[in-house]
Amino acid sequence: MFKEYDVIVVGAGHAGCEAAAAAANLGSSVLLVTMNMETIAQMSCNPAMGGVAKGQIVREIDAMGGYSGIIADKTTLQFRMLNKSKGPAMWSPRAQNDRKRFAEEWRLALERTPNVDFWQEMVGSLIIKNNTVVGVKTALGVEIMGKAVVLTNGTFLNGIIHIGEKKFGGGRTGEKSATGLTEQLTELGFEAGRMKTGTPPRVDGRSLNYSLMEEQWGDENPGRFSYTNVERPTDQRCCWITYTNANVHETLKEGFEKSPMFTGRIKGLGPRYCPSIEDKINRFAERERHQIFVEPEGWNTCEIYVNGFSTSLPEDVQYKALTQIPGFENAKMFRPGYAIEYDYFPPTQLGLTLETKLISNLFFAGQINGTTGYEEAASQGFIAGINAHQKVKDQHELIMKRSESYIGVLIDDLVTKGTEEPYRMFTSRAEHRLLLRQDNADIRLSPIAHKLGLINDERLAIVNKKVENSDAIVEFTRKQGVEMAEVNELLETLGTATLNQNVKLFNVLSRPQVGIEDIRKVNKPFDELLNNFDQETVEQAEIKIKYESYFEKENEIVNKMQKMEDKSINPEFDYNKLLSLSKEAREKLLKIKPRTLGQASRISGVSPSDISVLMVHITK
Numbered sequence: 100m101f102k103e104y105d106v107i108v109v110g111a112g113h114a115g116c117e118a119a120a121a122a123a124n125l126g127s128s129v130l131l132v133t134m135n136m137e138t139i140a141q142m143s144c145n146p147a148m149g150g151v152a153k154g155q156i157v158r159e160i161d162a163m164g165g166y167s168g169i170i171a172d173k174t175t176l177q178f179r180m181l182n183k184s185k186g187p188a189m190w191s192p193r194a195q196n197d198r199k200r201f202a203e204e205w206r207l208a209l210e211r212t213p214n215v216d217f218w219q220e221m222v223g224s225l226i227i228k229n230n231t232v233v234g235v236k237t238a239l240g241v242e243i244m245g246k247a248v249v250l251t252n253g254t255f256l257n258g259i260i261h262i263g264e265k266k267f268g269g270g271r272t273g274e275k276s277a278t279g280l281t282e283q284l285t286e287l288g289f290e291a292g293r294m295k296t297g298t299p300p301r302v303d304g305r306s307l308n309y310s311l312m313e314e315q316w317g318d319e320n321p322g323r324f325s326y327t328n329v330e331r332p333t334d335q336r337c338c339w340i341t342y343t344n345a346n347v348h349e350t351l352k353e354g355f356e357k358s359p360m361f362t363g364r365i366k367g368l369g370p371r372y373c374p375s376i377e378d379k380i381n382r383f384a385e386r387e388r389h390q391i392f393v394e395p396e397g398w399n400t401c402e403i404y405v406n407g408f409s410t411s412l413p414e415d416v417q418y419k420a421l422t423q424i425p426g427f428e429n430a431k432m433f434r435p436g437y438a439i440e441y442d443y444f445p446p447t448q449l450g451l452t453l454e455t456k457l458i459s460n461l462f463f464a465g466q467i468n469g470t471t472g473y474e475e476a477a478s479q480g481f482i483a484g485i486n487a488h489q490k491v492k493d494q495h496e497l498i499m500k501r502s503e504s505y506i507g508v509l510i511d512d513l514v515t516k517g518t519e520e521p522y523r524m525f526t527s528r529a530e531h532r533l534l535l536r537q538d539n540a541d542i543r544l545s546p547i548a549h550k551l552g553l554i555n556d557e558r559l560a561i562v563n564k565k566v567e568n569s570d571a572i573v574e575f576t577r578k579q580g581v582e583m584a585e586v587n588e589l590l591e592t593l594g595t596a597t598l599n600q601n602v603k604l605f606n607v608l609s610r611p612q613v614g615i616e617d618i619r620k621v622n623k624p625f626d627e628l629l630n631n632f633d634q635e636t637v638e639q640a641e642i643k644i645k646y647e648s649y650f651e652k653e654n655e656i657v658n659k660m661q662k663m664e665d666k667s668i669n670p671e672f673d674y675n676k677l678l679s680l681s682k683e684a685r686e687k688l689l690k691i692k693p694r695t696l697g698q699a700s701r702i703s704g705v706s707p708s709d710i711s712v713l714m715v716h717i718t719k
């Protein structure tokens with residue numbers, strides 16, 4: 100019934116979809132096996148993409164030819180650039196999306212990708228020969244052969260859903276859990292653990308009183324995720340903000356004795372930074388209120404997502420508490436919130452390509468690796484899909500560096516340090532975040548994708564033009580003078596010191612208070628020059644001017660650290676021979692098998708003196 104595929108992707112969540120698209124776009128024949136084709140790229144929780152650090156990841160995937168940014172743009176309900184008042188390293192695109200349209204566009208995109216076949220069924224086990232995966236076996240007993248397999252099972256492996264004292268098997272509400280794989284993998288020697296996550300109730304938007312809430316509109320000139328000019332809605336929808344109060348908290352507390360979390364029925368650890376409302380009340384008892392974002396689920400539905408109210412308390416307690424929130428007095432509930440517990444595999448069992456160390460040609464990506472979030476999942480799927488293709492086609496592997504991408508930080512953190520609680524990305528996890536900005540993901544990563552064959556010459560030419568043109572603007576400002584009389588009035592209104600001599604434009608523009616748009620109004624030649632360029636190019640030039648010295652310093656640090664990253668270590672190096680290493684370091688190094696001295700230095704338990712020992716031996 101089936102040919103032998105180059106790559107079989109198990110699961111069509113955010114990781115699986117990007118994995119299938121990447122491998123197929125590189126030229127692999129791909130089979131995407133998923134339990135339910137109606138839920139391809141389902142947003143299990145919040146219908147939103149991006150946010151702090153996550154938005155940067157979506158831009159990075161897009162810069163390399165992935166689809167998440169394009170799909171997010173096409174299905175945007177509302178777009179906001181978060182942290183615009185801070186420096187550009189913190190600017191983070193975030194979109195509220197139409198849940199149904201998002202899934203529909205993903206399915207369309209995959210159906211339009213040559214080389215992707217589909218099969219709807221549960222994969223119950225892997226076919227393994229000589230420690231290499233060679234295919235999958237489905238619940239119906241169908242055997243499908245593939246040269247590489249990417250597992251992206253999300254929250255489905257032995258998933259158990261909890262609502263109050265009720266619990267039942269499920270991978271997501273209304274969907275069955277997946278069985279068999281964890282059992283087989285643990286028999287093969289893999290270590291597995293349990294994690295949990297939760298989601299809020301959904302309500303009927305027609306039953307809410309929006310006049311009691313604060314409106315929250317999107318940006319006036321909305322940005323986008325994709326560097327391509329994909330078409331997207333011109334309109335935006337409003338979201339709202341409201342707050343819990345003491346009554347809501349008291350009502351929720353009535354349900355604590357039936358809470359699956361507080362009574363210990365849920366064993367897995369939940370996402371620290373996305374706690375349930377009961378967790379927030381418990382942990383931050385001093386807080387009188389918590390913010391609730393009231394977000395539409397789509398263009399053509401009245402369903403509302405109650406962001407900030409994730410809960411697994413009994414449904415009647417959820418309902419009673421909801422109706423005490425301002426604006427929710429007459430709320431009708433569509434679906435209760437719930438928590439879900441699922442199996443994951445500690446990611447230290449993977450290499451930096453996301454291939455497992457135990458079984459060749461087997462890759463893991465997404466929530467199965469202990470992460471949380473669509474963006475984290477999508478980026479891992481993308482890299483696993485690329486590496487699965489590269490492996491079966493005997494091409495070089497792709498390892499993303501920490502200094503060039505958030506994706507590199509994410510994967511390096513996972514496989515080097517592991518994670519015991521759901522891992523989500525933050526800007527603070529990236530030591531070089533000044534360089535890893537949402538505005539330059541194309542400059543950083545499109546050349547890599549072009550070399551691989553994931554983006555074409557035309558797309559790379561656009562990126563090169565952006566660099567060339569923004570450099571030309573910067574050079575112009577270094578040469579073009581500005582007269583005191585021209586700008587002093589403006590400088591005064593902007594609250595910055597006036598000039599006492601004529602200077603170059605660069606000099607004035609490097610002040611934080613002075614924007615490029617302000618200066619072009621008072622300097623005609625500059626305005627004429629900028630008229631030739633698009634907004635992104637102008638913005639890029641402004642960032643270069645304002646942060647030039649910071650970027651130079653950061654690049655120096657990267658270059659220094661690169662020396663450690665360039666010192667490669669044979670993954671089979673026998674650390675047992677190095678008796679001067681501490682016992683803990685030896686054990687950890689044998690387990691993680693770092694690829695470079697830099698990676699070794701990030702393993703917890705490997706001290707600077709252990710690194711000195713290693714340095715002597717690997718450079719011998």
Ligand code: FAD
Pocket residue numbers: 109110111112113114115132133134135138139140141142143144145220221222223251252253254255256270271277278280296297298373437438439464465466467470471472473476477523
């Ligand atoms: P998923 O999106 O879970 O997709 C897994 C796919 O694999 C599905 O298509 C499934 O059908 C398929 N599959 C599984 N097993 C098999 C099998 N054996 N054979 C064939 N197909 C299989 N993230 C946040 O950032 N914040 C949150 O607050 C948050 N809350 C969440 C609440 C809930 C209730 C859930 C379920 C998830 C939540 N998430 C949250 C997580 C977010 O949904 C995931 O991180 C993201 O969807 C993971 O993507 P994935 O591709 O790894 O897996």
